Amino acid sequence: MEPAPADDVALPYWTVEDSTEHPRGLLALLCLLPSTLRPILRTVWRAAPAPALIVLGVQLLSGLAAAFGLLATTQVLDRLLAAGPTSARVVAAVPTLLVVAAIYAARGGLDTVVALGQARLEPAIRQLSATELVAAAIGVELAAYDEDSFYDRLHRARDRGLVSLDRAVSSLIELIGAFCSVLAAAAALLVLHPLLLAVLCLGVLPEAWAVLSSARLGYQARRRMISALRRIGMLDTLGTTREAAAEIRAYQAQPFVLAEYRTVAQALHDSEVAAETSQARVRALGRSLAALGTAVTFVALGVLLHAGWIPLAVAGGAAIAIRAASASLKQLVMAANQLFERGLYVQDLVEFMAEAAARTPAGTGLPVLADPTHIDLDRVSFSYPGSERMALAEISLSIEAGHTVALVGENGSGKSTLAKLLAGLYQPTAGQIRWDGRALDEFNPAAVADRVVVVSQHPLRWPHSARTNVRLGRHDRIDPDDEALRWSARQARADEVIAGLPDGWQTLLSKEFRRGHELSGGQWQRLAIARALFRDAPVLICDEPTAPLDARAELAVYQSLRRLADGRTIVL
Numbered sequence: 001m002e003p004a005p006a007d008d009v010a011l012p013y014w015t016v017e018d019s020t021e022h023p024r025g026l027l028a029l030l031c032l033l034p035s036t037l038r039p040i041l042r043t044v045w046r047a048a049p050a051p052a053l054i055v056l057g058v059q060l061l062s063g064l065a066a067a068f069g070l071l072a073t074t075q076v077l078d079r080l081l082a083a084g085p086t087s088a089r090v091v092a093a094v095p096t097l098l099v100v101a102a103i104y105a106a107r108g109g110l111d112t113v114v115a116l117g118q119a120r121l122e123p124a125i126r127q128l129s130a131t132e133l134v135a136a137a138i139g140v141e142l143a144a145y146d147e148d149s150f151y152d153r154l155h156r157a158r159d160r161g162l163v164s165l166d167r168a169v170s171s172l173i174e175l176i177g178a179f180c181s182v183l184a185a186a187a188a189l190l191v192l193h194p195l196l197l198a199v200l201c202l203g204v205l206p207e208a209w210a211v212l213s214s215a216r217l218g219y220q221a222r223r224r225m226i227s228a229l230r231r232i233g234m235l236d237t238l239g240t241t242r243e244a245a246a247e248i249r250a251y252q253a254q255p256f257v258l259a260e261y262r263t264v265a266q267a268l269h270d271s272e273v274a275a276e277t278s279q280a281r282v283r284a285l286g287r288s289l290a291a292l293g294t295a296v297t298f299v300a301l302g303v304l305l306h307a308g309w310i311p312l313a314v315a316g317g318a319a320i321a322i323r324a325a326s327a328s329l330k331q332l333v334m335a336a337n338q339l340f341e342r343g344l345y346v347q348d349l350v351e352f353m354a355e356a357a358a359r360t361p362a363g364t365g366l367p368v369l370a371d372p373t374h375i376d377l378d379r380v381s382f383s384y385p386g387s388e389r390m391a392l393a394e395i396s397l398s399i400e401a402g403h404t405v406a407l408v409g410e411n412g413s414g415k416s417t418l419a420k421l422l423a424g425l426y427q428p429t430a431g432q433i434r435w436d437g438r439a440l441d442e443f444n445p446a447a448v449a450d451r452v453v454v455v456s457q458h459p460l461r462w463p464h465s466a467r468t469n470v471r472l473g474r475h476d477r478i479d480p481d482d483e484a485l486r487w488s489a490r491q492a493r494a495d496e497v498i499a500g501l502p503d504g505w506q507t508l509l510s511k512e513f514r515r516g517h518e519l520s521g522g523q524w525q526r527l528a529i530a531r532a533l534f535r536d537a538p539v540l541i542c543d544e545p546t547a548p549l550d551a552r553a554e555l556a557v558y559q560s561l562r563r564l565a566d567g568r569t570i571v572l
Contacts, residue, residue: 165349189321466506496526
């Protein structure tokens, strides 16, 4: 077999996501803006309504103050440019100057209030949205985690959507402030002369086009490379974490890992350069057209002054208003650019949350009134999402309570899959699983889970205390004096592991934190079995639970299981 050409391995098919999933033109983006803002505003309102209302109200007051300040400045110029002695004109302008100073001092105070409100608003939004995302990811059906597209949406929501939501709120606050300032300047120009407002708009439209086009280009580029970003994150984890360090060095795989990292990083680099270049061109064109519009505005101001349609004081006030409008417009454009682009990623978060809600098992169904006395599988078949191969095909089996059933087969024959089906973690593609004659999917999923405990080949290594790792089996179980905890540990011979830990049950089981301690694979498995025994459920499913244990520990575990078999259903 000939080696693959270099071009084929430079960017493998699985590192690039199809960017045509949601084609969005400029008009589509404009139509999408209200729906983009809705989830942001909805989250703001749910997280911190009082600070949000304060920020909005203060921004409006600040805009009114800006408008009155510009008009008051025009009055100052009118008095300074009026006929008469200079000293008399200055004295006449002093009261209005004091008003202008008071207005701008008030604006400074209002800006401080906005900053204080924002300091309360953003952490509240960050906490609420992150908590809801974790809750959604934990609640979805297990089958979702077998789909690569679900992973992409989850990572877009977590790595982009959450951060973008937090920053979008900041951009929204800046946008409201800048909009109020632009509106104040526009109102002042409208009062001074209506034509000035019409001409000022010429500088807004090109910039708005540039903002939307730039946001669309950036979003499309990042969306296309989300899988590559995931891949480079995985490689970064492999190269910088303790778990992979030993094997990478033992196999001298450092050059391979680094080469693959560079390959994916180069692909990301090329894509980002292309996107940034396209965005820079669009922004440059927008700025050029906006500058032309501003120039036209000042020419129009000169024409009005030359024709005598406005006095010199009004022209001076208009010049100040135009400068203020230009500065605020620049801030408005930057905030709008950030808000729109971040809003697109917020939409990814919203879409993921909607999908997660649709794929979360409903908390309805029949209660499990008693422990199952027999479990029947009737021609059960199952295939994983996206797979054309059947992992299980027409399996029929009956299991009686109090019996121990061993499933034996080659690797890949579907033993672990069948165990997950029995536990209710997956729903059969075809056929039925019944508890005491009732189809398993008729019961409340939480009630089914309450009757089942699973010990897997690779149990969860929770970065917490040894006590928490065992109590996780049934975290809400009332256990006076830890009697059940210690009994479970003795039965699984996990008490020997605890005895060797520096802080006993309170030892932190993670080397990634201070005073942490690491266990061997067999020691982790003993804790996992203790966790299963602590759960004390009538259906115990063990997926090769003793594989990492030595012969003596394995014998002790099976002796414990034998003692527990009375009245329980055990599947090995």
